[in-house]
Amino acid sequence: MQNESFETEFVLLGLSWNPSVQKIEFVVFFVLMATVGGNLLVVVTIVSSPKLLGSPMYFFLAFLSFLDACYSSAFAPKMIADSLYEKKTISFKGCMTQLFAEHFFAGVEVIILTAMAYDRYVAICKPLHYSSIMNWRLCGILMGVAWTGGFLHSVIQILFTFQLPFCGPNVIDHFLCDLYPLLKLACTDTHIFGLSVVANGGFICTIIFSLLLIYYGVILLSLRTHSSEGRRKALSTCGSHIAVVVLFFVPCIIVYARPPSAFSFDKMVAIVCTITPLLNPLIYTFRKNKEVKNAMRGNLRRDKVISESI
Numbered sequence: 001m002q003n004e005s006f007e008t009e010f011v012l013l014g015l016s017w018n019p020s021v022q023k024i025e026f027v028v029f030f031v032l033m034a035t036v037g038g039n040l041l042v043v044v045t046i047v048s049s050p051k052l053l054g055s056p057m058y059f060f061l062a063f064l065s066f067l068d069a070c071y072s073s074a075f076a077p078k079m080i081a082d083s084l085y086e087k088k089t090i091s092f093k094g095c096m097t098q099l100f101a102e103h104f105f106a107g108v109e110v111i112i113l114t115a116m117a118y119d120r121y122v123a124i125c126k127p128l129h130y131s132s133i134m135n136w137r138l139c140g141i142l143m144g145v146a147w148t149g150g151f152l153h154s155v156i157q158i159l160f161t162f163q164l165p166f167c168g169p170n171v172i173d174h175f176l177c178d179l180y181p182l183l184k185l186a187c188t189d190t191h192i193f194g195l196s197v198v199a200n201g202g203f204i205c206t207i208i209f210s211l212l213l214i215y216y217g218v219i220l221l222s223l224r225t226h227s228s229e230g231r232r233k234a235l236s237t238c239g240s241h242i243a244v245v246v247l248f249f250v251p252c253i254i255v256y257a258r259p260p261s262a263f264s265f266d267k268m269v270a271i272v273c274t275i276t277p278l279l280n281p282l283i284y285t286f287r288k289n290k291e292v293k294n295a296m297r298g299n300l301r302r303d304k305v306i307s308e309s310i
Helices: 019-047 056-082 094-125 127-131 135-163 178-182 192-227 228-256 268-288 290-309
Strands: 011-013 088-091
Touching: 011 094, 019 056, 056 094, 056 135, 056 268, 088 094, 094 127, 094 135, 094 178, 094 192, 094 228, 135 178, 135 192, 178 192, 192 228, 228 268
Parallel strands: none
Antiparallel strands: 011 088
């Protein structure tokens, strides 16, 4: 359906008008772009290691790192550019594209994190049946569900947004395009749309987050029957998963599991959402995971041998 908007662009207020703060923003967002390199390094390491790629856990981890790289690339370049200019504008189509990418990759990641939790549940609670349950057919199905679910989630948000007429103020009190800031600019009653955002975003996040906590609760209870070494390894792996889940879902619930309203901390919560991709490779791999570290060292040694032989 053709959108009835009279606005061709929006003005983003950003985090602050203070030049000193904007310089800090530039540095922070530039570092955020470095997460793309970190996440892609994890992807390349796992894909180039047959041992790691043959494990469903690392298969999902590689895909999660790829998603985080895409998520960062969806808005970080625009945020870096905006931090250099006093007036920050974005076209209507650019705003819709950013909105779609943000919710698409986040929607896919929700399902991938759920798949990773199920993988750990099977590995720890049903170790004898792990190979038969977590087969590549199931992994492929979960991947297909993740892509489809993320696409449907994002399309629903975009279709609703395209119905809204924007004929008044065009200033968005945020540093990126998002649903609730856009609702405040619409020249119509957005009560129903606000409820759909809560249902399609916040409510789903809350339900899945609760299920994941139950999953990990069952896993932790089952560790009582394991050896001390087994408990240590399981706790190390599950601790990383739980940290990423909390960092991802809690901001989502805070932002979307409520009716639209002006809260002064909304931007701060959004910053946490943008920084989370920076932490994922550190939490999952660089800090504790010896297998990934060893695979990285092996790739570096192999590259060095090849370069010396040329």
